[in-house]
Amino acid sequence: MVDVAILGYGTVGSGVVEVLTKNEESINKKAGKKIKIKYVLDLKDFPGSPIEDVLTKDYDTIINDPDVKVIAEVMGGVEPAYTFVKKALLNNKSVVTSNKELVARHGAELLKIARQRDINFLFEASVGGGIPIIRPLNQSLTADEIYEITGILNGTTNFILSKMADEGLDFNTVLKEAQDKGYAERNPEADVEGFDACRKIAILSSLAFGMHVDFEDIYTEGITKVSDLDMAYAKKLGYDIKLLATSKKKNDKVYAMVAPTMIGGEHPLSNVNGVFNAIFVKGNVIGDVMFYGKGAGKLPTASAVVADMVDAVKHIKRNIVSFWSTKKMELMDINEVLSRYFIRVTPQSRKEAHDTIGTIFGDVDYVKIDEAKEEMAFVTPEGTEGALKDQVEQLKAHKDMIDVISVIRIEK
């Protein structure tokens, strides 16, 4: 038997208890030992709940109990999670977590402590909810050198974009519906501004490339400016608009970015709709692989947390190796990255605008939709981000005759 503790009895924490109870028999069989929940830490009381007897408000009780070998941290947020997790590892207890803020910020350090003590720090649930991606990256794709990871890593924004595309609704209408349904927070900033996806791609990039990718270095753009007309143009062009979190290696340099992006209908990610997530990986041997599933939610996330607990129990006093050094990776300047832009403008005079656009961008492809006859929209030739941004600034300088409404990247 192995005693475990769960830090936090919120959505994920109660899901972990539910999963451990529901599938007790098969989980214990796979772990090779009976897993017993000895403590649940929470500041609230839960009278009448199944964990009433094991509830504690005192972390020291847990940390000082030598029988507790595995701790699941499912509180979220950097503090006090970081202090708790570090203390647990320093007391030779393996930790599993669903906490992407914690992992993105302190993952490298916590992995190092676990490695030094022959215990484990596991975080499958921190990216892609239940989708197995951390373990495959660490243990399955070991024959490959990975050169691209591109993911739809946030279910809330994917739900919003899918619904905008399907029903022609605008961002605010769909956001409100998502909030009413509980798919989006009352304060949706972390999701819609791309901050959540940014932390997740930082974690995946760090694992894939073996050095610490600081999420604060990653260019991040949210979906709040994507409009129903952008969606209509995308459809006309044969594209979907998705919030892509991407990280690519080119000539030994890595760049990473989170941004709403138009992708072609043939790309496997374009068919990932609603609250689903997917992570698309390119390796120099395996080619393209993709992992798909529910990226959030109580039970899918709990499934990943419990799978990590099983692994931690199977590997008591044996570190599962992963390659994420504390050495910081200097990312490639995003201005060097090649891209194409889709741009919408409202012209004063079509003729003049046409000439100006030609002068600035060269040979662009125009696209028209019935819903916006007064606009001009076009796709630029390929250029570096730096050059394209400059060109957009030049266009904006003509504000007496052209109003730039929208700029969206196109995945090549």
Next chain:
Amino acid sequence: MVDVAILGYGTVGSGVVEVLTKNEESINKKAGKKIKIKYVLDLKDFPGSPIEDVLTKDYDTIINDPDVKVIAEVMGGVEPAYTFVKKALLNNKSVVTSNKELVARHGAELLKIARQRDINFLFEASVGGGIPIIRPLNQSLTADEIYEITGILNGTTNFILSKMADEGLDFNTVLKEAQDKGYAERNPEADVEGFDACRKIAILSSLAFGMHVDFEDIYTEGITKVSDLDMAYAKKLGYDIKLLATSKKKNDKVYAMVAPTMIGGEHPLSNVNGVFNAIFVKGNVIGDVMFYGKGAGKLPTASAVVADMVDAVKHIKRNIVSFWSTKKMELMDINEVLSRYFIRVTPQSRKEAHDTIGTIFGDVDYVKIDEAKEEMAFVTPEGTEGALKDQVEQLKAHKDMIDVISVIRIEK
């Protein structure tokens, strides 16, 4: 340093050598030790090839070399692979293999030998080529009770069906093109009759449900009868036709089947096209997850073989647990499975045929396409396979007035 041997220098074997050479540095880092190819076994000579110096025709040299800790069997076929692999395991050498025939037939026994000797028998490459599926099933989805696995497990047939759908071509034309391109064998039976997919779903089912599923018990139907008109009807109905290998648990009973099946455009598997494979898994906690990638080919397959070699090297003298007992699983009678059929007939008299169809099947949904105005086609209500087959027989009995052209299942 760990010495390894490779049995077979065909497509996959040469791919394994290529991958080990190409990514030598990162592979050795992930394995924690240098992997050295000490022997390649093949009956042919390969003068001037990179493995000339390590080539041997004598298996006993390998088996009697105490330095060889890991053997990759990539010859294919049951014999002599089975004899070689068993001997290797009995000599305490871990074995990794890409050989689905071997694994489907003898997997349970070989896993047992490996377990008893604290070594490993790994076979990620035997299903889905490079797609990580065996390891995720064994190690990631451990919190779940899996109740469905449905896969597109054969790239050749998926290429053929995708091309028929996209270009309106008939089976034989596309098969010939696939053969010319090297996507299909000169003798394509194993692929197009579903035998290959059958072995793979047997392996996945055995792992997911923990008992030995005998591939010979699995109902298997190939794609040779699927016509361009069937494709046109499917499109009209909003479906794709895919060769699905499926295994589902219902009320503690499991059934498994390989058959061309119509699936809706919303199903993630419907977007898996060309030579790509995908495995869709349902768990009672995680919900739906899918794994996607190249299901065959020299380098993707070699990627999985080498990833297994890395794992075997990391786990010398330590068995990686999997749950596939030698106990045989009695599958549920397929006649009890619920299904809907799509049926095409050529009637002598439409009125009479209409009445007969109504009498036999009850309330069916008719569907019409311009390409086949003289036909009648319909979708039956849901019924058991047993009942539906009976009804088709009854219909066929009216052969003076109705000619049954085509019967295809519809995924619910």
